[in-house]
Amino acid sequence: xxxxxxxxTTDDFSFGPGILSLVAITSDVASTPEADxxxxxxxxxxxxxxxxxxxxxxxQGSPKSLQKTFxxxxxxxxxxxxxxxxxxxLSDALGAGVVTGTGGAGTTTTFKxxxxxxxxxxxxxxxxxxxxxxxISIRLWKAQGAxxxxxxxxDDLHEIPYTLKAxxxxxxxxxxxxxxxxxxxxxxxxxR
Numbered sequence: 001x002x003x004x005x006x007x008x009t010t011d012d013f014s015f016g017p018g019i020l021s022l023v024a025i026t027s028d029v030a031s032t033p034e035a036d037x038x039x040x041x042x043x044x045x046x047x048x049x050x051x052x053x054x055x056x057x058x059x060q061g062s063p064k065s066l067q068k069t070f071x072x073x074x075x076x077x078x079x080x081x082x083x084x085x086x087x088x089x090l091s092d093a094l095g096a097g098v099v100t101g102t103g104g105a106g107t108t109t110t111f112k113x114x115x116x117x118x119x120x121x122x123x124x125x126x127x128x129x130x131x132x133x134x135x136i137s138i139r140l141w142k143a144q145g146a147x148x149x150x151x152x153x154x155d156d157l158h159e160i161p162y163t164l165k166a167x168x169x170x171x172x173x174x175x176x177x178x179x180x181x182x183x184x185x186x187x188x189x190x191x192r
Contacts, residue, residue, distance in 0.1 A: 010132075011134065011192075012130075012132075013130070013131060013132075014130045014136065015045075015131070017043050017044065017045040017047065018043070018126050018136075019039055019043070020039070020040045020047070020080045021037035021038055021040065021127075022037060022040060022092045022164075023036045023092070023122060024120050024122055025121040025123055029141055029169045029170075029172070030171040030172070032173040033173070034125070034174045036123075037125055040082050040084070040086055040093075041083070041086050041089075042083040042084045043083060044080075044083055044157075046081065047079065047080040047081070047128075048078075048079045049076070049078050050079075051074075051076045051185075051186075052073075052074070053073070053074050054071065054074075055071055056070045058070070075165065075166070075185075076140065076165070077146075077164065078124060078126055078138060078143070078164045079161065079162065079164075080126065081159040081160070082160040083157045083160070084160075085160065087099050087109050088109075090111060090149070091113075093122075093161075093162040093163070094145045094147055094148075095122075095145035095146075096118070096119060096145075097112060097116075098112045099111050119145065119147065121142050121143070121144060122142075122164065123141070123143075123173045124143045125138070125140075134190060134191060134192045135190070135191045136189070137187075137188070137189045138187075138188050139172075139173075139174060139187045139188075140186050141166070141173060141179065141185070141186065142166070142167045142168070143164040143167060144165055145163065148161065149161065166186050168185060169185075172187075
């Protein structure tokens, strides 16, 4: 008999890859329909989502004791390693560049990069289907590519990194509604 087994719900277990979809935001977040997001194609297992908050602790007294904590910085970052060459999505992930061509069979697609001071805003969604069939969706209302690209042309599949840093957005693109003051970077939704 097993010991130290907590009360658990196996339907909440999760492993494996997901689907990353992106689209450049051309005017404002609220006018970017969720249906416009485009799947980047095959990805490796091992996507990561991280959130960090820089805290300012205020101490008083003798001996000093913590009285209040404030947050002075927040960030959210989604990293996914793609395994398909998709130059349009690569441009969105890097936050700059110009893509010409359609990318269809028998055509030529070209990505040119360098010299832009601006970083393109994108809407990003990562969806993972759990073994139970439930889905976890991470939506970055507005994000910018980290601007880094390093691809190793080796014997294994080539991996194209997509690193997206959330930026503050007053509205959502899935419904166009206003975000509250504590809802402006991302949302995580589980659908059962």
